[in-house]
Amino acid sequence: MDKFSHLDENGRARMVDVSEKDPTDRLAIATAKVFLNEKTYKMVQNSEIEKGDVLTVAKVAGIMAAKNTSNMIPMCHPINLTSIEIDFVMDDKTHTIEIRTSAKLNAKTGVEMEALTGASVAALAIYDMCKAVQKDIEIGEIKLLRKTGGKSGDYKNESYIG
Numbered sequence: 799m800d801k802f803s804h805l806d807e808n809g810r811a812r813m814v815d816v817s818e819k820d821p822t823d824r825l826a827i828a829t830a831k832v833f834l835n836e837k838t839y840k841m842v843q844n845s846e847i848e849k850g851d852v853l854t855v856a857k858v859a860g861i862m863a864a865k866n867t868s869n870m871i872p873m874c875h876p877i878n879l880t881s882i883e884i885d886f887v888m889d890d891k892t893h894t895i896e897i898r899t900s901a902k903l904n905a906k907t908g909v910e911m912e913a914l915t916g917a918s919v920a921a922l923a924i925y926d927m928c929k930a931v932q933k934d935i936e937i938g939e940i941k942l943l944r945k946t947g948g949k950s951g952d953y954k955n956e957s958y959i960g
Contacts, residue, residue, distance in 0.1 A: 811872075811873065812873075813872075813873050813875065814873070814875075814907075816875065816906040816907045817906075819906040819907070819949065820906070821904050821905050821906050822904065822905075822947040822948055823902075823903075823904050823946070823947050824902065824903055824904070824905060824908055824909045824945070824946065824947035824948055825900065825901070825902050825909070825944070825945065825946045825947060826900070826901050826908065826909045826910040826912065826913035826914075826942065826944070826945045826946075827898065827899070827900045827901075827913060827942075827943045827944040827945075827958070827960070828898075828899050828901075828910070828913035828914040828916070828917045828940070828941065828942050828943060829896055829897060829898050829899070829917055829939065829940070829941060829943055830896075830897045830899075830917040830918055830920065830921040830937060830938075830939065830940040831894050831895065831896050831897070831921070831937070831938055831939040831940075832894065832895045832897070832921050832924045832925065832935065832936070832937055833892070833893070833894050833935065833936040833937075833938065834893045834894070834895065834928065834932060834935060835893060835932055835934075836893050837931070837932070838893075838928050838931050838932040838935070839888075839890075839893035839894075839895075841928075841931060842895070842924075842928065843888065847927055847928060847931065848930070849926075849927045849930070850927070852923075852924055852927040852928065853886050853895075853924075855923055855927055856884075856886075856897070856920040856921075856923040856924045856927070857884045857886075857920065859919050859920055859922070859923035860882075860884045860897065860899055860916040860917065860919050860920030860923070861882045861884060861916065862919075863915045863916050863918070863919030863920075864879065864882045864899065864901055864912040864913065864915055864916030864919075865879060865882070865912075867911050867912045867915040870915065871911055871915070874911050874912075875906075875907045877903055877905050877907060877909065877912070878903060878905070879901055879902065879903050879909070879912060880902050880903045880904065881900070881901070881902040881903075882899070882900070882901050882902075882912070882916060883899070883900040884897060884898070884899050884900075884916060884917075884920055885897075885898045885900075886898075895924060897917045897920045897921055897924075898917070898943075899913045899914075899916035899917040899920065900913065901913040901916065907948075908945065908947070908948050909945075910942050910945050913942070914940065914941075914942060917940060918937075918940055921937045921940070922937070925937060941955060941957075942955060943955045943957070943958040943960070944958050944960065
């Protein structure tokens with residue numbers, strides 16, 4: 799694909815018309831990482847953050863964000879997700895929390911933005927829950943790991959093992 803699908807013939811922004819597309823099963827997996835210092839990381843692990851259970855709040859925030867992606871990203875179609883899963887991979891050596899978000903549906907349009915939004919907002923929720931303890935928290939490595947279904951076919955990021 800050599801042109802942007804969200805631009806009309808005059809170069810103006812538009813939402814893509816998917817009315818002629820066939821629904822297909824679609825899956826997207828995205829990730830984001832939160833980089834903490836050792837103290838904050840251990841406090842998250844031991845449920846010692848005063849605001850509450852950091853990972854539960856982050857999971858709920860990520861799910862809510864994925865469900866509301868079209869309200870935040872202007873050209874995203876409103877879709878009916880059939881599944882959102884958010885998992886956390888804790889790295890004790892680097893004090894990093896990796897967020898893995900999986901989004902599924904059967905529809906005429908993809909689900910990558912929902913997976914990316916879910917991972918991003920879950921990371922922001924971790925930041926919000928921990929900012930009183932650590933001011934220099936970093937969020938990064940937000941990316942699509944895998945997608946299946948749709949006209950453009952399957953995609954797998956070379957860093958994805960799964």
